[in-house]
Amino acid sequence: MSSLSTKPISYWIDSTSQINNSEFIENISVDVAIVGAGIVGLTAAHRLKKAGKTVAVIESKKVATGVSGHTTAKITSLHQLIYQDLIAELGQEKAKLYADSNQAALEYIANLVQTEQIDCDFSRQNSYTFAESVKQLEKIEAEVEAAQSLGLPASFVKTTSLPFPISGAIQFENQAQFHVRKYLLHLAKSIPGDGSYLFEETRVEDVKEEKTACRVETRRGKITAKDVIVATNIPILDQGLFFAKAYPKRSYLIGAPIEPENAPEGMFIGTGDKYRSIRTTPYNGRLLLLVGGEGHKTGEVTETNKRFVPLEEYARARFGVNSIDYRWSSQDMVSFDKLPYIGKLTPLHHHIYVATGLSLWGMTKGTLSGMLLSDMILEKENPWLNLYDSTRATPFVSKTSIKQNADVAIHWIGDRLKGRQDSLSEINPGDGKVVDVDGEQVAVYRDEKNTFHAVSAVCSHLGCVVNWNDAEKSWDCPCHGARFDCNGQVLHGPATKDLSNLQISEDQEGQVVSV
Structure with a gap:
């Protein structure tokens, strides 16, 4: 059993320093206030400032130390096994919009890294969803067919660089990975100045839309803005009932040093309930193997330390690693209909925007959220607007939503x-x-x-x-x-x-x- 004598911190956070942010100034007024300095908020802020808007990014902790700082940092439109379901449930046209928007987000990051010369260990990689059991092979083959019908760079393969046999995998070519916090710190550093601000250690407690402007109430004072984006993973405002349209899920990661010759090439995720997520990142002249999994609904497991043990055993048995240097966990909101909610807080709000329900694929979905929200504020047309409409009818009668909301009632009363x-x-x-x-x-x-x-x-x-x-x-x-x-x-x-x-x-x- 693991001694768990590893750093209980995200590698992305541990390997980066803090930045100099703005001193808080009460009663300032900006065009757009953005609550949350993760990938959604910083993508939107960077785009809006480049478009000439003044922005104030308000972060309760430090930049990119929340959900975005605890991700696997895979930039891919391959989201395990989703496209066959999207086609069946939403139709070919909407499934293609989902595919195209995630591919567009991938290329947006790639172009920004190149244009602004962002040093963030960005590299192009193939992405795989693999099945070890022949029982899962039919789903893999169906996913390949579905993805290909949507124009995605998908193919079926029977061998990969993984050091163990598989029954088959879907491969997406020319996807990417990066050091997420290096990328986000670059965006953050571009915000302060010329009437724009970035405030850390400033918790927002409420946002109110009034006749002439929105008022952002923080523990340190008030900020006024014409528009507000609430990018806090799950909105801190309850009016949109987003806490009832998605459920919180925690997942776990370990980081183990591995020699390049023993490391797999590409990014991987398995199938089934006990899937494993696998990738590497540069690490002190070697590579750091990241193995993730063991997810569960937030708050339903007390002995969470034990969740790291199977991941360590997997890394040692499958990849022959000798030590585990990092362990951390993360949390995301899983949408009941598989699509994120991006747009207005409610139909009655015209200047408060949200993004949530990224369902563990936040690098592309978070980026496309920032792109879409900034376009909405700038009044630019965007083909993804209706697909991700945050006020859309929610499938409260789906099996998943019934179970999750019933669990809430059970906890509220039973606990x-x-x-x-x-x-x-x-x-x-x-x-x-x-x-x-x-x-x-x-x-x-x-x-x-x-x-x-x-x-x-x-x-x-x-x-x-x-x-x-x-x-x-x-x-x-x-x-x-x-x-x-x-x-x-x-x-x-x-x-x-x-x-x-x-x-x-x-x-x-x-x-x-x-x-």
Whole structure:
């Protein structure tokens, strides 16, 4: 079993430095305020500023340290097995729009890297979805046929550079990969100046559309803008009910040094529930093998550290690596109808825009989101507008949506009725538990110095009870994916308010006696 003695941080973040951003200035006015400095927000901001707009990018943490900083950073229109489903469910025309828009996003990144000479380890790679079992071969062959009918660079292959046999794979030629944070830091550095700003460590709590402008309310002051883009993975504004149109999913990655001669060429993803994602990136004169998988709905697994063990075992057995240098996890919103939601917050909002539901393929979908939203603000025609319309009818009656929204109801009611321990002695240093004190749910973390930190276990978004995540040392909401650090501070929306701090006392036997 793994000792997990690796850096619990994304390689993309660990291998890059911070940037100099703007000092916060209250009551400024800009053309466009953009909430979130990930791939959606920075793509839109970069395009809008080049078009002559003044922008203010507002990031709650540091640039590209959220979902975009924890990705696999594959730039590809090959999204596992999706095109046969899109054709069946949406028709050939809409499926082709999806294919074309993701290919366009890929080429947009490639052209920008070349034009602006961005040093971000960009390289062209073939992309593969592979099947080891013959049971999955029929799906692979159907996907090849579907992709080819849409004009995608698809072919069927029986051999790859993977060091183990496969039954078959779909290959997309001339896709790409890069170091995502190097790319996004370049975009971020282009924002400040000439009436534009980039504010880090500034949490937005609300956005209000008024008659003459929009008001962005942050913990540090207010900003006024004609238009606002909310690019926070899941919108922090509830009016569009996007938390009910998609569900949050966490996935895991490890990074292992590997010699170039032992490394596969290309980017890979398997099929089935236990699929693995595989790619490499330059690393200290060698390569870093990235292996991902073990995904689950956010908040439904407490012992998340164990999710890294199968990935390490896979890397050692399949690729012969000797050590694991990095491990991290990420989160994305999975759309019920497989398409992202890009556009207006609601039909009644004319100047607040959102993008969410990127479904684990954020490099192309995040880029096309930034392209589409900037075109909408600039009043440019875009052929993708109707396909990704954020206000479109949502398939609430699909099997996936019924299950996920039923799970929310079960958690909201059932987690309050659970019999939970009230003994602090059972909480080990570095661990957390939800305890019941006179019917009140209390989230208690015990740090390495044996000091207890207690906060309300009731999520500040819509009131579900959070669960402990031992890999990230965070409190995660199983309903809509909000996450809080061990002291209750917001890590991930849709929540914008921290968990309430509580003071607890215990008796001599370690039983909680009051809050």
